Amino acid sequence: MSILPATPHDIPQLLSLINGAFRGDTARQGWTHEADLLHGSRRTDEATLRSLMQIANAVVLKYCNDSGEIEGCVFLNKKERGLYLGMLTVRPDLQGRGIGKKLLEAAEAHAREQGCQFIYMNVFSTRKELIAWYERLGYYRTGETRPYEVNPDFGIPTQSLEFAILEKILQSD
Numbered sequence: 319m320s321i322l323p324a325t326p327h328d329i330p331q332l333l334s335l336i337n338g339a340f341r342g343d344t345a346r347q348g349w350t351h352e353a354d355l356l357h358g359s360r361r362t363d364e365a366t367l368r369s370l371m372q373i374a375n376a377v378v379l380k381y382c383n384d385s386g387e388i389e390g391c392v393f394l395n396k397k398e399r400g401l402y403l404g405m406l407t408v409r410p411d412l413q414g415r416g417i418g419k420k421l422l423e424a425a426e427a428h429a430r431e432q433g434c435q436f437i438y439m440n441v442f443s444t445r446k447e448l449i450a451w452y453e454r455l456g457y458y459r460t461g462e463t464r465p466y467e468v469n470p471d472f473g474i475p476t477q478s479l480e481f482a483i484l485e486k487i488l489q490s491d
Contacts, residue, residue, distance in 0.1 A: 319381065319382070319383060319384065319420075320381075320382050321379050321380070321381050321382075321420065321421065321424045322379070322380055322382065323377050323378065323379060323380070324371065324377075324378040324379065324380040324388075324391060325371075326368060326371060328378075328380060328388060329364055329367050329368060329371075330364075331387070331388045332367055332378065332380070332388060332391055333362065333363070333364060333367065335388055335389075335390075335391060335407055335409060336361050336362055336367075336391070336405060336407050337359060337360050337361050337362065338409070338410065339351065339361075339407045339408065339409060339410050340352045340353070340361035340407070341353050341356065341358060341359050341360065341361055341473065342359050344410060345410055346410075347410035347411050348408070348409075348410030348411070348413040349413060349414075349447065349448075350408070350410075350413060350418075350448055351410070352442070352473070354476065355442060355444065355445075355473075355475065355476055355477065355479060356472070356473030356474065356475055356476065356479075357473055357474045357475075357476060358470075358471075358472060358473035358474060360471065360472055360473070361405075361472060361473070362405070362472065363471070363472075370393055370395075373395060375395060375396035375397075375432070376393070376394065376395040376396070377393075377394050377428065378391055378392070378393050378394075378405075379391060379392050379394065379421060379424055379425065379428070381408075381417055381420060381421055389408065389409045389412055389417055390406075390407055390408040390409065390412075390417040390418065390420075390421050391405065391406075391407050391421070392404075392405060392406045392407070392421045392422075392424075392425055393405040394425055394428055394429070396429075396432045396434060399438065400429070400434045400435060400436040400437060400438055400485070401425070401428070401429040401432060401434040401436070401437045401438070402437075402438060402439065403422075403425050403437050403438070403439045404439060404440070406418060406421060406422070406425075406439075408421075418451075419455065422455060425437060426486075426488055429488055430488060434488065435487065435488055436485050436486055436487045436488055437457075437485060437486050437488065438460070438483060438484065438485035438486075439452075439457070439483070439484050439485070440464060440481035440482070440483060440484075441481060441482050441484055442466070442479055442480075442481060442482070443463060443479075443480050443481065443482040444477070444479065449482060449484065452484050453484075455486075456486045457484040457485060457486040458484065458485065458486070459482055459483070459484055460483045460484065460485055461483075462482075462483040463480045463481060463482055463483065464480065464481040464483060465480050465481075466479035466480055466481060
């Protein structure tokens with residue numbers, strides 16, 4: 319197992335992982351999917367991933383098994399407010415085995431290396447089980463919400479959606 323920065327070469331494998339983990343029937347094998355919240359099979363596309371990888375102060379970390387297959391990933395972007403964490407993804411059939419926690423630990427280490435004092439993220443407010451998982455790992459709701467901006471290329475909501483903003487204050491090592 320290794321956690322490394324992804325490169326543009328990894329985009330095809332990342333696309334398959336992310337879209338399969340968040341949308342469609344494959345996603346329903348896991349517990350972190352959005353398949354019932356948004357109609358559509360894509361969570362992201364090649365152009366979006368490529369542009370995320372080109373943002374200054376941003377990185378996509380990939381979790382690889384011993385054969386080099388990507389089994390998880392997370393997008394991290396250092397901003398003025400702190401480290402933004404997005405698209406935490408674990409292959410649905412491997413969820414519940416600690417990969418997500420390892421990616422969060424790597425994200426927190428990256429945040430400290432970048433001089434960030436906290437990490438924040440957006441989570442659909444309807445995802446109570448997922449929010450509870452983050453809360454068990456030290457994240458908390460800030461009380462802020464943000465509207466979900468509909469992009470038909472990445473799914474049509476099945477209900478009214480908004481994001482809850484979660485954050486975690488990082489302790490010094």
